[in-house]
Amino acid sequence: MAAKTKAKSNATKGSGSQPRQARFWLMYPPKQITSPVIWELGHKFPVVTNVRQASVTDEIGIVCLELDGKRDDVKAAITWLEKQGIKVEPVEINVIES
Amino acid sequence: MEKATGFMKALKCRECGREYPLTANHVCEFDFGPLEVVYDYDRIKIALTREVIQSRPKSMWRYRELLPIAHEPTVGREVGFTPLIKADRLARRFGIRELWIKNDTVNYPTLSFKDRVVSVALSRARELGFTTVACASTGNLANSVAANAAAAGLKAYVFIPSDLEQGKIVNSLVYGATVVAIKGHYDEVNRLCAEIAGKYQWAFVNVNMRPYYAEGSKSMGFEILEQSGWKIPKHTVVPMASGSLLTKIHKSYQEAAKLGLVSEAKYHIHGAQPTGCSPISVAQKAGLDFFKPVKPNTIAKSLAIGTPADGFYALKVMKETNGHADDVSDDLIRQGIKDLAECEGIFCETAGGVTVAVAKKLIASGRIPTNDSAVLCITGNGLKTLDAVVGHVGETREIRPSLREFEGLLEAENRSVNA
Numbered sequence: 395m396a397a398k399t400k401a402k403s404n405a406t407k408g409s410g411s412q413p414r415q416a417r418f419w420l421m422y423p424p425k426q427i428t429s430p431v432i433w434e435l436g437h438k439f440p441v442v443t444n445v446r447q448a449s450v451t452d453e454i455g456i457v458c459l460e461l462d463g464k465r466d467d468v469k470a471a472i473t474w475l476e477k478q479g480i481k482v483e484p485v486e487i488n489v490i491e492s
Numbered sequence: 493m494e495k496a497t498g499f500m501k502a503l504k505c506r507e508c509g510r511e512y513p514l515t516a517n518h519v520c521e522f523d524f525g526p527l528e529v530v531y532d533y534d535r536i537k538i539a540l541t542r543e544v545i546q547s548r549p550k551s552m553w554r555y556r557e558l559l560p561i562a563h564e565p566t567v568g569r570e571v572g573f574t575p576l577i578k579a580d581r582l583a584r585r586f587g588i589r590e591l592w593i594k595n596d597t598v599n600y601p602t603l604s605f606k607d608r609v610v611s612v613a614l615s616r617a618r619e620l621g622f623t624t625v626a627c628a629s630t631g632n633l634a635n636s637v638a639a640n641a642a643a644a645g646l647k648a649y650v651f652i653p654s655d656l657e658q659g660k661i662v663n664s665l666v667y668g669a670t671v672v673a674i675k676g677h678y679d680e681v682n683r684l685c686a687e688i689a690g691k692y693q694w695a696f697v698n699v700n701m702r703p704y705y706a707e708g709s710k711s712m713g714f715e716i717l718e719q720s721g722w723k724i725p726k727h728t729v730v731p732m733a734s735g736s737l738l739t740k741i742h743k744s745y746q747e748a749a750k751l752g753l754v755s756e757a758k759y760h761i762h763g764a765q766p767t768g769c770s771p772i773s774v775a776q777k778a779g780l781d782f783f784k785p786v787k788p789n790t791i792a793k794s795l796a797i798g799t800p801a802d803g804f805y806a807l808k809v810m811k812e813t814n815g816h817a818d819d820v821s822d823d824l825i826r827q828g829i830k831d832l833a834e835c836e837g838i839f840c841e842t843a844g845g846v847t848v849a850v851a852k853k854l855i856a857s858g859r860i861p862t863n864d865s866a867v868l869c870i871t872g873n874g875l876k877t878l879d880a881v882v883g884h885v886g887e888t889r890e891i892r893p894s895l896r897e898f899e900g901l902l903e904a905e906n907r908s909v910n911a
């Protein structure tokens with residue numbers, strides 16, 4: 395029980411309107427490699443974008459991106475990226491293992 | 493203070509080489525490259541000889557200087573030293589001179605190689621002062637964390653996707669772990685788990701403890717070397733999900749050679765994946781050094797990772813050792829499970845079926861020459877994936893309680909054997 399209440403109080407601390415910094419790997423399909431996705435993202439959502447690493451070939455674009463903003467804005471930004479056909483993985487990639 | 497890190501020196505970024513202290517940390521601040529444990533091999537060379545190893549109890553910890561803990565292990569002391577079996581009947585069936593099975597279907601306590609990585613992660617977590625451990629998993633990892641944490645008196649949180657089969661959930665719940673089922677798409681669940689791991693000061697075994705955790709897989713390689721009479725096998729076939737196990741088997745062979753435990757020799761590390769989730773094998777066959785993420789669709793759930801974290805490094809190992817990757821269909825996976833069961837009496841899970849079936853393919857294509865010898869890493873028990881084979885392994889013969897009917901059945905069987 396003690397653990398449960400503790401988890402709950404921590405959870406409220408970090409909900410929707412709280413600031414959050416998160417890091418993701420973005421994987422671009424070939425058709426998106428040439429579009430200015432990150433520029434657009436920065437204009438559509440109140441989040442600070444910071445590219446930390448990138449590798450782009452004809453086949454795939456991989457960008458490591460830091461997003462700074464309110465938790466809900468970061469979540470909305472991710473949803474928009476996914477709609478553009480971009481795969482968004484946390485920096486740890488497969489947190490869920492078998 | 494100096495002794496407090498045992499034979500470990502630091503955590504080091506695999507991309508840029510920057511070093512970090514030996515804390516619960518897994519990613520480089522500068523380029524987000526994965527961190528890896530570096531050791532003091534000069535000191536290990538003095539402390540760890542074949543004689544020392546052979547004088548110790550038969551568990552994975554007989555190689556403890558090469559595992560990332562500072563003191564004696566406190567979790568999973570009995571894990572490892574599973575049998576390496578000479579598989580003559582399977583070798584005959586596949587038409588190769590010699591086959592060996594490294595049999596982690598009987599690993600202690602939860603019947604998969606994950607007990608190796610988990611016991612290292614939890615032993616190290618204890619050293620770092622954690623009392624709560626966690627993981628996000630769809631199967632073997634969850635079971636192993638729940639069981640080993642229970643035995644060690646650690647509190648365990650296990651995160652799972654909400655659509656997981658009952659059987660797999662029971663295997664974690666029974667140990668008293670708090671199992672949290674998360675609804676949503678795989679990617680969302682994955683990101684939430686990453687967020688939780690970042691937020692709570694827990695030992696998340698495959699996230700902030702990953703550098704230590706992953707090293708546990710090396711023990712499988714050390715055991716193979718010792719059980720092969722201190723020789724590096726010419727061919728080793730390894731199943732790949734994230735690709736971590738494959739890279740660590742390679743690392744174990746390299747370390748053993750560097751320390752003089754085995755002599756340097758040419759060897760090949762081959763990787764096995766299910767066709768329904770084969771990003772690494774597809775890239776290897778196309779000669780690429782990167783992979784494209786895929787959406788998994790395979791009965792080999794324990795290998796269903798569409799964006800493998802160590803895929804890039806696994807490709808590098810296969811290139812360096814002139815190894816090959818291949819992948820097999822669900823039907824061939826089931827056939828692989830049957831081949832191993834019928835020839836050697838070992839019932840493996842789907843990941844083992846993948847390894848056996850890929851080995852067969854590599855032998856048939858000449859990638860593993862028929863006059864060579866190969867070791868197959870069989871990593872999990874078949875009782876865990878019964879659903880995958882039910883209805884595919886034959887049927888019972890039903891009779892009434894009559895001797896005549898039984899003898900009729902025997903006769904029919906003899907006729908079909910002789911036909």
Ligand SMILES: Cc1ncc(COP(=O)(O)O)c(C=O)c1O
Binds near residue numbers: 605736795841871
């Ligand atoms: C039974 C089994 N075999 C093999 C693997 C592959 O491990 P890796 O992620 O190190 O490639 C897993 C991983 O989850 C597994 O559960």
Ligand SMILES: [Zn+2]
Binds near residue numbers: 510520522
């Ligand atoms: Zn780095």
